Amino acid sequence: MDLKEAMEARHAVREYTDAPIEDEKVKLLQDEIDRINKEGDLNVQLFTDEPAAFDPETLIYGKIKNVKNYIAMIGKNGDDLEERVGYYGEQLVLFAQQQGLNTCWVGTTYKKMHKLMNLREYDRIVLVIAIGYGTDSGVPHTSKSPAAVIRGCTDISELPEWFINGVNAALLAPTAVNQQRFSFRLTEDGKVLADPGRAFFSKIDLGIAKYHFEIGAGKENFEWAS
Ligand SMILES: Cc1cc2nc3c(=O)[nH]c(=O)nc-3n(C[C@H](O)[C@H](O)[C@H](O)COP(=O)(O)O)c2cc1C
Numbered sequence: 126m127d128l129k130e131a132m133e134a135r136h137a138v139r140e141y142t143d144a145p146i147e148d149e150k151v152k153l154l155q156d157e158i159d160r161i162n163k164e165g166d167l168n169v170q171l172f173t174d175e176p177a178a179f180d181p182e183t184l185i186y187g188k189i190k191n192v193k194n195y196i197a198m199i200g201k202n203g204d205d206l207e208e209r210v211g212y213y214g215e216q217l218v219l220f221a222q223q224q225g226l227n228t229c230w231v232g233t234t235y236k237k238m239h240k241l242m243n244l245r246e247y248d249r250i251v252l253v254i255a256i257g258y259g260t261d262s263g264v265p266h267t268s269k270s271p272a273a274v275i276r277g278c279t280d281i282s283e284l285p286e287w288f289i290n291g292v293n294a295a296l297l298a299p300t301a302v303n304q305q306r307f308s309f310r311l312t313e314d315g316k317v318l319a320d321p322g323r324a325f326f327s328k329i330d331l332g333i334a335k336y337h338f339e340i341g342a343g344k345e346n347f348e349w350a351s
Contacts, residue, residue: 128340131222132297136263138227140190144258146173150224154256157220158196165213167200168248172241189231192255197242202249208321210251211332215298218254219336227259230299230333232326251329268296269305276320277310284311287346291317294341295334301326307334316350317342 126134146154151173158169173194196217198210218228232252239250271292272281281289288311295307306322307330319338321331335349 126223128219128223129294131219132294132337132340134262135218135222135228135297135299136265137229137299138259138261138263139188139229139255140260141192141227141255141257142260143191143193146194146226146257150226153224154196154217154221157217161213161216165200165209167198167209167213168243168245169199169213169217170197170242171195172197175241189229189255192257194255194257195231196254196256198251198253199242199244199248200251201245201247206249207251207326207328208332208335211329211334212336213332214254214329215333215336218299219340221256225258226256227262229255230301230329231255232301232329252326266299266303271296274305274308275310276308277312285346287342288317291338291342291347294337298330298334298337300330300333304330307331309338312350314350316348318350 154171158171161167162169176193198214200206200210214230221228230252231254242250271289274296275281275284275292278284292309295309296305300306304324304327306324306327308320308322310318312318317338319331319335321327
């Protein structure tokens with residue numbers, strides 16, 4: 126399964142079977158986490174067979190069932206941390222999908238799990254990603270249209286194909302409460318300006334959507350405007 130197929134196949138999965146993640150897949154995930162920690166300057170940690178953290182009685186958001194494994198998205202607190210967490214966390218989510226695993230980003234979790242984590246004094250736990258074998262593979266979310274998330278263009282048929290492919294890929298991305306507040310604009314000098322919009326978690330959503338955009342558009346076809 127390539128990354129485009131993984132984007133199509135991925136949906137939030139909120140109930141998991143008891144099947145453990147096999148040792149070889151844990152190793153592959155750990156290698157991928159080591160890579161993104163280095164590249165993204167993060168302190169992401171994988172917890173397997175640790176059901177206590179997702180004890181349904183202690184979860185604020187109660188609809189996630191039987192989570193035994195999760196990835197804690199942690200990094201040094203700072204202005205760009207949330208976008209980086211989204212961008213690199215989604216790399217893990219799509220990598221997991223390629224390994225036949227299911228995931229769900231979870232922003233509302235209970236503090237008890239903090240005790241299990243190896244935190245540096247300046248670290249912040251931004252959120253976690255539940256991971257494992259789902260009881261099903263989830264369902265596609267309802268989505269905004271491409272035109273609803275494209276800014277600065279009255280006729281989207283005039284936009285280059287790679288840009289539309291990027292937008293369509295971003296619309297497959299998970300966002301908190303499926304809010305899809307992000308937008309994209311093709312600037313006069315041919316770069317892409319991405320905006321998070323204003324909402325809770327919208328910077329994390331933007332990082333996720335930018336990773337999807339790069340896969341859809343082809344990273345070689347454009348540059349991000351800063
Ligand atoms: C930043 C973020 C936080 C999320 N937090 C939660 C959560 O606390 N509980 C939950 O059930 N789903 C959570 N989700 C999952 C979204 O509800 C889900 O991604 C969205 O409805 C789109 O559905 P999809 O992932 O199947 O495409 C979160 C997603 C993101 C990106």
